[in-house]
Amino acid sequence: MQASIGGKQKFNLGKLWGIFGGVLFVYLFLGFMVIPCFNTLTSVFRETDAAGNPDPFAVIRFFFAGKMPMFLWNSIRLAICLVVTVNVVGISIVLLTEYFDIKGAKILRLGYMTTLIYSGVALVTGYQFLYDQNGLMTKWLAEFFPRMNKQWFTGFNAVLFTMTFACTSNHALFLRNAIRGIDYNTVEAARNLGARPFKVLLRVVMPTLLPTLFSLTVMTFITGLCAMSAPTLLGYNSINPEIVRLAGSSVADESFPQARAALLSIILAMCTIALLLTLNHYENKGHYLSVSKTKAKLVKQKIQNPVANVLAHIYAYVLFLIYMTPVVMIIIFSFQNWGNVRNKVLDVSNWTLSNYFGNQDYIYQNWKGKEMVSKGAISGVFGNEKTLGGIRLSFIMSAIAAALACVIVVIAVNYIFKHKKKKRGKLVEACLLFPWLLPTILICYSFRTFFNGNVFYVFGQNLYMKENVRILIVLAYMVVKLPFAVRMIKAAFYAIDDELEDAARNLGASQVVTFLRVKLPIVLPSVLAVFALNFNALFSEYDMGATFKKAEGTTYAMVIQSMCEDEGRNNVNMNASGRRCASTVFIMIISGLILYLVYGVGARDLGERLAIREKRRKCIEKIKGKLGIAHAAAEEMPKEEQETAA
Amino acid sequence: MIDLKNIVVRFGDFEALHHINVDVKEGEFFTFLGPSGCGKTTTLRTITGFIEPVEGVVSMQGNDITHVPIEKRNIGIVFQSYALFPTMTVKDNIAFGLKIKKMKKEEIEQKVKDIARKVDMTDEQLAKAVSQLSGGQQQRVAIARALVTEPAIICMDEPLSNLDAKLRVNLRNELKKMQREFGITTIYVTHDQEEALTLSDRIAVFNKGYIEQIGTPNEVYNHSATEFVANFIGDINKLQGEIVSLMKLPEDKVHYIRLERIAVKADNGQDIINDGQGISVKGVIQSQEYYGLFIKYTIETAGQTLKVVEKNDGINIYEPGDHVVLRIDPKDIMSY
Numbered sequence: 001m002q003a004s005i006g007g008k009q010k011f012n013l014g015k016l017w018g019i020f021g022g023v024l025f026v027y028l029f030l031g032f033m034v035i036p037c038f039n040t041l042t043s044v045f046r047e048t049d050a051a052g053n054p055d056p057f058a059v060i061r062f063f064f065a066g067k068m069p070m071f072l073w074n075s076i077r078l079a080i081c082l083v084v085t086v087n088v089v090g091i092s093i094v095l096l097t098e099y100f101d102i103k104g105a106k107i108l109r110l111g112y113m114t115t116l117i118y119s120g121v122a123l124v125t126g127y128q129f130l131y132d133q134n135g136l137m138t139k140w141l142a143e144f145f146p147r148m149n150k151q152w153f154t155g156f157n158a159v160l161f162t163m164t165f166a167c168t169s170n171h172a173l174f175l176r177n178a179i180r181g182i183d184y185n186t187v188e189a190a191r192n193l194g195a196r197p198f199k200v201l202l203r204v205v206m207p208t209l210l211p212t213l214f215s216l217t218v219m220t221f222i223t224g225l226c227a228m229s230a231p232t233l234l235g236y237n238s239i240n241p242e243i244v245r246l247a248g249s250s251v252a253d254e255s256f257p258q259a260r261a262a263l264l265s266i267i268l269a270m271c272t273i274a275l276l277l278t279l280n281h282y283e284n285k286g287h288y289l290s291v292s293k294t295k296a297k298l299v300k301q302k303i304q305n306p307v308a309n310v311l312a313h314i315y316a317y318v319l320f321l322i323y324m325t326p327v328v329m330i331i332i333f334s335f336q337n338w339g340n341v342r343n344k345v346l347d348v349s350n351w352t353l354s355n356y357f358g359n360q361d362y363i364y365q366n367w368k369g370k371e372m373v374s375k376g377a378i379s380g381v382f383g384n385e386k387t388l389g390g391i392r393l394s395f396i397m398s399a400i401a402a403a404l405a406c407v408i409v410v411i412a413v414n415y416i417f418k419h420k421k422k423k424r425g426k427l428v429e430a431c432l433l434f435p436w437l438l439p440t441i442l443i444c445y446s447f448r449t450f451f452n453g454n455v456f457y458v459f460g461q462n463l464y465m466k467e468n469v470r471i472l473i474v475l476a477y478m479v480v481k482l483p484f485a486v487r488m489i490k491a492a493f494y495a496i497d498d499e500l501e502d503a504a505r506n507l508g509a510s511q512v513v514t515f516l517r518v519k520l521p522i523v524l525p526s527v528l529a530v531f532a533l534n535f536n537a538l539f540s541e542y543d544m545g546a547t548f549k550k551a552e553g554t555t556y557a558m559v560i561q562s563m564c565e566d567e568g569r570n571n572v573n574m575n576a577s578g579r580r581c582a583s584t585v586f587i588m589i590i591s592g593l594i595l596y597l598v599y600g601v602g603a604r605d606l607g608e609r610l611a612i613r614e615k616r617r618k619c620i621e622k623i624k625g626k627l628g629i630a631h632a633a634a635e636e637m638p639k640e641e642q643e644t645a646a
Numbered sequence: 647m648i649d650l651k652n653i654v655v656r657f658g659d660f661e662a663l664h665h666i667n668v669d670v671k672e673g674e675f676f677t678f679l680g681p682s683g684c685g686k687t688t689t690l691r692t693i694t695g696f697i698e699p700v701e702g703v704v705s706m707q708g709n710d711i712t713h714v715p716i717e718k719r720n721i722g723i724v725f726q727s728y729a730l731f732p733t734m735t736v737k738d739n740i741a742f743g744l745k746i747k748k749m750k751k752e753e754i755e756q757k758v759k760d761i762a763r764k765v766d767m768t769d770e771q772l773a774k775a776v777s778q779l780s781g782g783q784q785q786r787v788a789i790a791r792a793l794v795t796e797p798a799i800i801c802m803d804e805p806l807s808n809l810d811a812k813l814r815v816n817l818r819n820e821l822k823k824m825q826r827e828f829g830i831t832t833i834y835v836t837h838d839q840e841e842a843l844t845l846s847d848r849i850a851v852f853n854k855g856y857i858e859q860i861g862t863p864n865e866v867y868n869h870s871a872t873e874f875v876a877n878f879i880g881d882i883n884k885l886q887g888e889i890v891s892l893m894k895l896p897e898d899k900v901h902y903i904r905l906e907r908i909a910v911k912a913d914n915g916q917d918i919i920n921d922g923q924g925i926s927v928k929g930v931i932q933s934q935e936y937y938g939l940f941i942k943y944t945i946e947t948a949g950q951t952l953k954v955v956e957k958n959d960g961i962n963i964y965e966p967g968d969h970v971v972l973r974i975d976p977k978d979i980m981s982y
Contacts, residue, residue, distance in 0.1 A: 502696060503729035507743035507795065508717040517742075521733035606733055607775035 014511065021411065028408075029431045031457050032475055036450035037438060040262045043449070047256050059259045068242075068260065072267060075238040078159060078231075079224030085164040086220045087213065089319065090171025096316045098179045099205065101300040103313065111320040114327050115169045117591035121229045121542040121557040122584040126326040127162045128153070128233065129333070129344075129581070136329060136344050158234040159227065165322055166230070167223055170216050178212040179205070184296040197301055211282075218279045222272055226439045228543035233561065239264050240441050244547050247445055258449060265442035273437050327588070334582040338378055338575030342567070355575060355582035359383035362574050374571040381582045390559030391586075397470060397555070398538035401477030406531045408432075408478075409485040410523070413493050414515060429486065436483035444547035447476050469553040476544055481534045492526030493519075529598040536594045540587045560584070647672040647831050648693060648799060653702035655688055662688045664855045665702070670799070670833060675825055677834045679842040680852030681878070686835045689852070690801050693833065695719050706798060717746075722792030722800040726807055728784050730776040736787050737762075737772040743795040761794045765824065781809050782817055789824065799831040806841065818844060839879050843867060851875045868904075873982040876902045881953060883908070885979065888948040892925050893974070899981045905955040907978035910943065912962070913969035924975040931968045947972055 045056040063069070093112040097105045118126070130137045131153040138150055153161075182205060190200045228240040246254075246261035303309040333341050335351045354360065362377035381387050412428055419425030435443060451463035451472055463472040496519055504514040520527075545555035554562075560583050567576035604612070648670040655663040663685050670676045678686035691697040693704060695716035704712045711719055730739050737758055744754045762772055765786040776784060785805060792800050805821075806814045822845050825832050836842055842849050843863040850860045851874075859871035870876035885893075885901040895901050913928060929947030936958075943954045943964060952972065956962070964970055 497727050497729060499725040499727050499729035500731060503723065503725055503791075504731075504742070505696075505716050506694060506721070506723045507791070508746040509742075510717075513746065518731055518733075521731075524733075605775065605777055606735070607777040610735070610773070610775050610778070 021415075025412070025428070025431070027457070029434075032447075032479055033431070033434055033443075036446035037442065039450045040442065040446040041266060043262045044259050044266065047259050059256055059263050062255060062260065063263060068264065071237055071239050071242045071264065074156075074236065075225050075227070075240075075268075078156070078163075078227060078236070078238055079221045081160050082163055082167065082224035083217050083220050085160060086167045086171070087217060089164055090168040090175060090216065091213070092315070093168060093319060094171055094175045094179055095201075096312065096319075098176055099201070099298070099301060100312060101302045102316050104317075105300075108316055108320050109172075111324045112168070113172050114323055115166055116172070116595060117588045118327055118584070119166055119169065120540050121233065121561055122540055122587050123166050123326070124162055124230050124233045125560060125580055126330050126584055127158075129577070130326050130329060131158070131161075134344060137325070139344065154235050156236055159230045159236045159238075162230050162234065163224065163227060167220055170219060174212055174216060175209060178209050180298060182208055182298050184298045187298070187301075188296075197304065201301075214282055215279060218275050222275055222439075225271055226268060226441060226543075228441070228546065229557075229561075232542075232546065239268055240439075240543065243268075243441050243445060244549065247448060247547065248549055261445055262449075265439065265445050268439045269437065269442050272439050276437060330581045330584050334578065334585045336578065338578050341575065341578040341581065354378060354380055355578035356380040356586075357382050358575070362571055364571055372571070374574075377572050377574045379575070379579070381579055381586055384579060387556075387559050387563070387579060387583065390554055390556040393470070393554070394539050394556035397474050397477060398535045398541075401474045401481065401538055402531045402534040404474070404478045405481045405485045405534060406489070406527050409482060409489050409530075410520070410527055413486065413489050414519065416490070417493050417496075429490075432486045433483045435479050440480050440543055441547055443479055444476050444544045447472050448548055464548075464550070467552050469548055469550040473544065473548055473553050473555075476548070477538050477541075480544065481538070485530045485534065488530045489523060489526060492523040496522050525602045529602055532594045532598045532602075536591050539590065556583075556587075647674070647707060648833065649703075649705040650689070650693070651703045651705070653689070653692055653699045653704065655685075655692060655697055655699050662855050663692070663699070666855075666857060668850055668857065668860065670831060672831055673829050675822070675832045675834065675845055675847045677836060677842040677846040677849045678852060679836055679839060679849050679878075681837055684852040685855040686837075686852045687803055688855075690803055690833060690835050694721050694723055694801055720795075720798045722795065722797035724785075724788045724792050724800065724802040724805045726804045728788040728805070730784060730787055730791070732776060734776070735772070736767070736774050736776060736779065739776060739787055740772075740791045740794050743791065747795070757794055761790045764793075764827070765790045782813055782820075785809075785817055785821075789821075793828065793830070797830075799833060801833045801835075803835045804837070806836075806838075814841075821845065843879070851878060853878075870902075870980055873900060873902075876980050876982070881905050881955075883952045885974075886950045889925070889927065889950065889974070892927070892948070893976055893979070895976075895979065895981065902980045902982075903974060903978055905942070905953050907975065908952060908954045909973040910945070910954050910956050910962075910964065911971045911973065912964075913971050924973055927972050927974070929970050929972050931964045931966050931970060933966055934964065943970075945970065945972060 044059050047055055047058045049055040049058060093108075096102050097109040097112065102108065115123070129135060132138065133150045133153070135153065138153065142148055142150055152158075186204055186208075187200055190204045191197075195203065226240055227238055228244075230236070231238040232241045232244075243261045243264050246257040246264070249257035303312055332346065333344075334355050335353070336347065337350060337352045337354065340347050340350065341355070352358070358378055358380040359376050360378040362374040364372055364374065366372050376383070379387075381391070409432065412432055416425045416429050419428075448464060451458070452465075454460045454462055461468060463469065463475075500518055500522075501514055504518045505511075509517065540557050541555070542557035542561065545553065545558045546561075549558075560580055563573070563576045563580050563583075567573050648668070650666055650668040653663050653666040654661065666685070666689055668676075668689070678689055680686045688697060692699050695711070695714065699712065702712070703710055706719070706721075731742065734742070740758050740761060741754050744757060749757075758772070762768075767783070767786055767790065771779065771783065776787060779787065788805065789800075802821075806817055809817065818841060834842075834845060843866075846863055848860060848862055849866050851858045851866060853874050859866055859875045861869070861871070866875055867879050870879060876882055882902045882904055885895070885903060890897065890901060927948045929945040929952070932944040932946050932951065934944075935942040939958060940955050941958050941963060943956065945952050945954055954972065
């Protein structure tokens with residue numbers, strides 16, 4: 001016999017719910033993670049030869065004979081180069097704002113952090129706006145260097161440049177936290193022992209950042225390997241755009257396109273798994289933990305050498321300009337009329353809101369000289385049905401997927417914590433982290449191919465057909481976001497003291513009441529943060545929408561991407577570029593608002609909220625008091641003076 | 647009031663409690679004292695219902711509650727961390743148990759106000775978040791929350807361990823005062839012997855899942871039942887060699903004496919004697935620790951080192967190297 005925790009176990013409603021939850025979890029895990037991906041894996045080996053005989057290695061032979069290794073190599077080349085460039089820029093921006101004493105560090109930090117609200121397809125199109133052959137910067141540079149290649153911003157260079165500055169968000173967040181966690185006493189100790197500032201940075205500071213840097217390097221490598229929006233929009237033949245192209249191709253055009261797409265997805269998955277295992281192995285080896293009992297806050301280091309100091313300042317502000325210019329230009333041009341935006345000419349005397357709210361007709365003369373009207377050809381983000389439709393669809397799908405991911409993960413993590421020492425707890429966690437091993441493209445491709453037929457366990461429906469694709473996108477969104485939600489929400493559950501649950505139970509609360517009234521309110525800020533961050537990422541995401549590529553599932557990012565393709569053609573969509581600028585500004589506002597709500601408002605505990613409420617109440621009372629005094633004084637005033645005061 | 651009979655608790659193959667028997671009387675302040683891992687918290691959790699014993703019976707007011715669910719035991723708990731719900735105000739924390747019992751709003755309001763007054767909490771404090779309170783105030787909230795549901799007994803699991811030394815002493819006194827005022831049976835868990843001695847009516851000293859002794863503070867301190875209790879409670883000297891033979895103590899036993907039971911005097915040249923009422927032995931002061939109220943000396947004597955505590959009278963203060971005479975009375979010796 002063994003001691004059991006709590007009272008006698010009875011078969012009750014709670015247990016029934018438990019069984020129902022377990023069955024549902026198994027259904028979701030097998031049906032929407034394992035089976036579709038397994039189908040993709042096996043599809044590679046299900047091809048037949050010309051005679052119709054099974055030829056399991058046909059695709060693999062084709063892989064080595066055809067151009068496919070080139071796509072793989074291109075992705076690897078991009079990933080390797082990105083690791084170098086992103087780390088150089090990422091480490092620079094963190095050292096410049098957190099470690100060295102650079103004038104205007106606060107403003108610089110804001111600039112470097114713009115990628116948090118401005119990323120993905122919006123960022124790529126923003127860079128295009130500046131640097132493509134008609135781009136503002138290219139034009140400006142061409143004035144100084146007339147012989148320069150105006151089409152420099154395409155292919156590998158453009159992708160590397162764009163992604164270098166787009167992928168430093170993680171450095172800005174995590175490396176910054178790591179450097180802030182350094183005990184300044186260690187720096188002082190090294191200086192006291194005779195180390196020069198550069199030696200201190202190299203031998204004392206950098207080693208403590210290595211674990212974080214290693215994680216960031218692996219994540220950057222995976223990002224480069226799985227890059228989608230930049231290679232697609234800037235024209236670079238890497239794996240992901242090729243998978244999407246093959247997925248939409250047919251056997252009439254080329255040999256076994258689907259199986260090739262599947263093989264590329266699997267190669268990507270294998271690379272990702274290998275990298276994550278390396279990361280895990282490294283993390284398990286342990287970190288450099290601070291042994292300080294009383295940590296001293298890092299004091300910014302002055303660069304003593306005046307030349308180095310000036311160079312560091314120049315470098316910091318050049319980086320700032322690279323980060324800020326697209327953001328500022330996009331904002332400015334979103335208020336310019338369609339002609340100025342298309343010609344990329346800034347007219348400071350002419351501002352408009354037509355890119356936001358406009359719905360004007362375009363009047364032109366046809367080849368016969370007859371005046372024609374194109375209805376609604378100049379329309380803003382909120383006046384254009386197609387854009388509004390994209391916003392609406394992305395909003396609804398992202399909100400549902402983010403909410404579902406949170407609900408599933410909160411319930412599952414509660415279960416994991418209840419059974420943390422048992423195998424079933426660990427199994428549930430492993431299932432939820434499973435999508436982390438697979439590239440997003442593999443999951444979406446698997447969904448697209450597997451559910452493009454009548455699948456019995458989704459009631460015989462074809463989920464890729466017509467509006468059903470929206471369900472499929474929501475499911476894909478949800479699955480892809482589960483691992484992030486698990487990591488974040490699990491961390492929040494660690495903050496719950498076991499004694500709180502004991503206290504609630506001792507005071508008579510049932511397990512459900514304890515969960516709803518004690519545990520959930522504690523983790524709620526984190527859950528809402530995860531919801532907001534997932535929503536934020538999904539609302540403007542491009543990769544998954546592009547993989548599904550279905551008219552009924554055209555997301556906001558896809559609308560932005562396709563907006564300019566038909567700009568001005570047949571005298572429609574005259575202000576597509578302007579609308580794209582306005583769309584980007586709208587995304588930045590939404591992302592900024594969400595980040596403020598999550599890290600500004602949401603991070604406050606009850607004490608802080610009550611203190612703010614109290615402060616507000618006192619402020620109102622003060623104003624009321626002043627008004628009351630003014631009112632009383634006014635009543636005592638002669639009528640003439642009252643009129644003058646009024 | 648609370649009766650534990652032959653309680654055995656096992657975690658897998660590990661037996662945490664071996665046939666524990668405790669009888670806590672009504673209105674008593676009863677302390678479970680012992681080092682970490684001795685089974686005191688396990689015993690408390692068995693009483694509160696978080697752990698179900700594999701053998702034995704837990705009774706409260708004569709009723710068997712061994713298998714009664716936690717929430718139906720009517721036992722209040724003050725946790726080590728206080729376990730105050732951080733997302734609720736002080737008032738909501740106190741009212742939580744009453745709301746679970748689905749009491750009327752007005753009744754809840756009244757009860758919360760009454761208990762808040764008893765633990766010296768103002769209306770302003772009731773509206774605050776628990777994070778806005780000091781450690782001492784948080785402890786009062788925890789006590790109020792445990793008491794407001796009018797439990798038959800209250801259990802406290804090291805509630806002072808998270809506080810600094812000065813606050814701990816202050817709150818210890820308040821705790822005792824409150825317990826007297828409420829007159830509620832209290833079971834208190836601690837590893838701090840000073841806390842146990844100052845607060846308790848009776849103490850159970852735990853060791854490796856057994857109870858070594860149950861008694862009043864005076865009994866466990868001055869008449870420790872086992873060698874473990876003698877060593878665990880307070881500081882003590884083990885007598886060896888020459889002193890044991892001089893005092894004609896049985897050599898098959900071990901002999902202990904408390905520090906304050908040895909008297910120190912300046913050396914007057916007298917020889918070592920055993921006058922039947924005790925012995926006087928010569929010694930040399932090795933070191934001195936000055937505590938203000940008293941002074942602790944380490945003295946080399948009769949082939950061993952003894953620690954002695956003397957009241958600081960401001961006159962008889964000895965320096966290292968001073969020759970002194972120690973007086974030991976056989977009635978102060980505890981032998982095992």
